[in-house]
Amino acid sequence: MSVYSIKDLEHLSGIKAHTLRIWEQRYGILNPVRTDTNIRTYGDEELKLVLNIAILQNRGDYKISEIAKMSDSERSAHLLRLSEGTLNFPDQIQALTIAMLELNEVMFQQLTNNIIRKYGFEDFLIHIIHPFMLRLGTLWLSGSVSPAQEHFISHLIRQKVMSEIDQLDLSLKPHAKKFLLYLPDGELHEISLLFANYLLRSRKHQVIYLGQSLPLDELVCAYDIFKPDYVLSVFTSRPNPEEINDYLVELTDKIPEAKLLLTGYQMMALEQEVPERIQVLNNFQDLIDLANAN
Template identity: 80%
Template sequence: MSVYSIKDLEHLSGIKAHTLRIWEQRYGILNPERTDTNIRTYGDEELKLVLNIAILQSRGDFKISEIAKMSDSERSANLLRLSEGNLHFPDQIQALTISMLELNEAMFQQLTKNIIQKHGFEDYLIQIIHPFMLRLGTLWLSGSVGPAQEHFISHLIRQKVIAAIDQQDLSFKPTAKKFLLYLPEGELHEIGLLFANYILRARKHQVIYLGQSLPFEELVLAYDIHQPDYILSVFTSQPNPDDMPDYLEKLVERIPNSKILLTGYQLLALGHEVPEKIHVLRSFQELIELANTN
């Protein structure tokens, strides 16, 4: 079980710590443990409860006194009912977080169905899943999410993106560019690359998708065969920071005639300097604009 401070609950839910303390005293909603120095700590159940409350209360449909009296099943049922209406994007991200923490596939599938029907698949990716994955990264680094929860939700999202790609029309527009997509050797975090695949195919570009953990020499081989206009990769955990400068120099040297597009935590968060020929994508909106103008 994960352990959270009251500040963690505030950060993840948006509800002020002061308000949580009042609710704890007035309604008995939370039952924290206390350390030897009398500091409140909370577990997974308290986090899920606070996320539920944040969604139910933000819509104004329920007072906190009413939410406090609900059972877990009643809160979940009300959350799903609200998701069929007009939940704002932050609330939908909160709801997906709850489905992950509960390992609740039925809830994930229903939420996803409601969101896609209302907003379409691309908005589902850009407005909800992408910020959700950023939150997941924060939760993972803080130890708030375990491997089972991360694997569970990543697998479900990956399935959704692959299914959407399979349904796309594979014809190209006359001005289509050729994009080669890959992940470096050892890199297994594929969802961001699948996002890019979907975005480019939706705009009728040609995509050669090479997927996870590609050895560098195989990348060069594919480049020699296809001579793509662009090479795109997402560096989430690989290459490691010590190897990054050499890897980037090799890319520039061995891939001389393609434009190189890179993104991912290893570049964005660690602040690596990159060779002039490499363009760092800082958002998926940049990729969308590039795809729309070509």
């Protein structure tokens, strides 16, 4: 079980710690465990409860006294009904977080299907899933999400994106550009690369998708065959900070003509200038602008 401080609950829910303490005293809705030094800590059930409260209360339809009396199943039912209406993007992200913590696939599918029907798949990716994945990264780094929970939600998101890609019309527009997508050797975080695959294909560019953990020599082989205009990758955990400069030098040397589009945590954290043919994508809007311009 994960352990959270009151500040963790505040950060993840947006509800002030002072307010949470008042609710704890007044309604008994939280059951902290105290450490040997008398510091309150909270578990997964408290986090799920606080996230539910944040969503239900944000709508203004429920008082905290009413929410405190609801069972877990009643709160979940109210949340799903709200998701069919006018939940805003932050609330949808909160709801997906609850589905992940509960390993609740039915809830995930209902939520995402409601969102896609209302906003369309691209807005679902950009405004909900991408911020959700950033939150997931924060939860992962803090130890607040188990590997099982992370694998569960990543697998469902991956399935959803691949299903949408399979439904795209793969005809190419006139003067379509050629994109080669891959992840470097040892890199397994594939979701963002799948997003890029969808965004480019939906704009009728030609895409070769090579996926996870590709050795550089194999990338060069594919590059020589396909001769792309752009090579795109996401550096989340690989190459590591000690290796990334040498990797970029070797990459630009072995891929001599294509424009290199790179993003991900390791690129965002890079302090020095990158070689001239590398364009760092700060967000998906950068990729959309580039794809729309070509």
